Amino acid sequence: MFESQLFESPIQLLLGLFSGIVFGFLLQKGGVAKYQTILGQLLLKDWTVAKIMLTAIVVGSMGVYALVALDAARLDIWPFQVAGVLVGALFFGIGLAVIGYCPGTGMAGSGEGSRDATVGVLGMVTGAGIFVAAYNWLEPITMSLGNYGKVTVPEVLGVSEWLVIGSLALGVSTALWLVARYEPRATSDGLQDRHSWRSPERVHRPMVRGS
């Protein structure tokens, strides 16, 4: 079935805009729209990125699989094309360490005002453009090591998806508990307060006041 429409319905556009605003708002409040936070994670010092992603994955998997069980949603996953996924991950990882923003947090960083993020987003569109332009040459490469199709982890293991989700929840909780226990607490730029719901001034009450 070929689709030719350039525009989707207004309700789809509004739903997309709303979802994007919430997503960008959450990314900024999470502090991950910043190069320093992304590199803090890659240098294994600030575990904010892992905490956000793993929590989102566990919470998301429960709800989405519940929706699928109720026939209210359907899965939409990418096939496991070995060469495409592995070579892509290699380029992605190197690029990420240089730019210090993910594709989504780069857009959020641009919204926050970081100019290097805005320039980075232009680079991202360019990278995507090279992919499109070179598609005829790239397609055989992505397929060269085999395509295992749209498979999920529970299918590969031959177990119930709820067993995988339960194990994941348990594993993630344990990992995050260990991270929170051994993570360095305070640094020069006030990392200590970053994970607090309260604003920094409530924690860093100026000593001079009232003395």
Place this chain on the structure above:
Amino acid sequence: MKNPFTARIWSPYLVGIGIGILSWFTFATADKHLAITLQYEHIAALAEKSAVPGIEQTNRYFAVRAQQGLSPKVGWYLMLLIGVFFGSLLSSRLSGDRSRSTVPPLWRWRFGDSKVKRCSFAFLGGALMVFGARLAGGCTSGHGISGDLQLALSSWIFITTAFAVACLAAFLIYGKEGRNHV
């Protein structure tokens, strides 16, 4: 209690729960999932389509994406991307956590405060990263959050490989000493 919308930072667990619930919402309301780089690809593809007449006949990209139901268009994914910009703008405006910086502290410590140098590498790094994401079929959002929460094999292999490579690259680029500057 202070208004949470004007707080500069929220608990990462709370943010994670929020993104998880947002995923339920996108699956239930639009039959879509959080994904970013597909849209960068669509923007580039639409630009190339208008710049090169007849590209749809010569470049297999357009036929393949049409078959997948992912033809470049102005739709949910474009609005998601635009929304991310404005959501972050709104959040940072409310809290005053605005950035006007071009050269972040760790980069300055390692490579100096040249804005041209930082922007050049941000551009190149971004291009390489998204080129890789399109080869693999997703990024931190499409694979890292949406694919992983659907327990897709491709996504779990992508995200573990990508983060392992990124950590290794970060230590090679910035060194262990760099940890004192983040």
